[in-house]
Amino acid sequence: MSAHALDRDLEDLATSARAALVREIDASGAWAGDPGWREVFGAVPRHLFVPYYYVGVAGGYERRWGQSPDPAARERWVRGAYADTPLATRLRDGELLSSSSQPSLMAMMLVALQVADGHRVLEIGAGTGYNAALLARRLGDDDLVTTVDLEPEITESARGHLAAAGYRPAVVTGDGARGVPARAPYDRIVATCTLPSIPRAWLAQCRPDARILTPLATGLVTLAVQDAEHAEGRFLHTPAYFVPLRGGSRSEPELPPVAGLPRRAREHELFRFLLTLTRGSLDPQEAYTLWEHEGQPQRERYGITVRGEHEWAWLDDPEGPYAWPLPG
Incomplete structure (x- = not known):
């Protein structure tokens, strides 16, 4: 079989x-709430973003790549590129630096x-460029989309993937916590x-009535922006695990020790979410008492408020009895 025919077979696959x-x-x-995304995901070729x-x-990671000399390995690469799973795309000394998120998430x-x-969109974390391509396809104007990442090698490869797929949004190398004011x-x-x-810089770069969606504390919070000093919103229902933002001093501290708490709490995903959200403000025993008293609350009951110099997480009510400051 010729190389050309094999390429065509891979494209068909x-x-x-x-x-x-x-x-x-x-x-x-x-996408039940916005079926327009169905066409977008059907049109943008994910495999071009994960070469x-x-x-x-067992014992580490196996690399799959589209230029393998083994036809069966190339087929596994294509099938894996369209699995509804996150894909590790960049490792350094065994540490995950970048990934392509689970498509359904x-x-x-x-x-x-x-x-x-007509919306102008800023993406923090360019990754492979796939998400920026989805946004560019949906908005129909590449210039409305900006994506930023700290690592030049990530932005360079994202730019190449986007060009290969026919998209040219702005790809910027920089600290995502500072946004892209230009x-x-x-x-x-x-x-x-x-x-x-x-980050306060995000609010300052938003129009009034803008919307921010970001992973935080193993969840996803959506914030309605009132102005450069005010934003507020709640968490979505789903858990979400993403690599931390690199740059500045925005490191993720370790969770406090939970020895002595009941096993069902220690291993409960929603309790660990509460621990992550309130670390530095609640010790594990206090968190456990609250969690039980409030009926093991789902993520949607929690929210975030940014007001001037203050930023806090809360349960049920921004002005209620359960509120915890977030690091500035």
């Missing part, structure tokens, strides 16, 4: 695998972002990396 992924996301209900990635195997986040025609103001800001708090 990619097309069918992409259609299957769209059906899978459709069945999950991820190689890593899968966990990306779809849910994009629906929650509530983009509309391209502001924005109607929407979406982060694909987790942060311990909301």
Whole structure:
């Protein structure tokens, strides 16, 4: 079989695998609130954004790549590119630096972002460039989309992937916590990396009535921006685990020790969310007492408020009895 025929076979496989992924996301209900994203995910070729990635195997990671001399390995690469799973795309000394998020989670986040025609969007964390391509496709204007990442090698490869797929949004190398003021103001800001708090620079670069969606404390919070000093919103229902934002001093501290607490709390995902959200403000025993007293609250009951120099997390009510300061 000629190389050309093999490439065509791989393209045919990619097309069918992409259609299957769209059906899978459709069945999950991820874009029920905005079915317009179905066409977008069906049109943007994810495999062009992950020319190689890593899968966990016993003892470490195995690299899958599209230029493997083994036809079966190339087929595994294509099928994996369209699996509804996150893909590790960049490692350093065994540490995950960058990944392509789970497509159904990306779809849910994009629906929650509530983009509309003409919106200017800033993405924090360029990754492979796939999410920026989805946004550019949906908005129909590459210039409305800006994506930023701290690592030059990440932005360079993202720019190449985007060009290969036919998209040219602005790809900027810089500290995402500082936003990209030269391209502001924005109607929407979406982060694909987790942060311990909301950077004030983001609010300053937003238009009034803008919307921010960011991972925080193993969840996803959506904030309505009133002005450069005020934003507030609640968490979505879903858990979300992203690599931390790199740059500045925005490191993620370790969770406090939970020895002595009941095992069902220690291992409960919602309790660990509360611990992560309130670390430095509540010790584990206090967190456990609150968690039990309030009926093991779901994420949607928690929220974030930014007001002037103050920023805090809360349960049920921003002015209620359960509120915890976030790091500035």
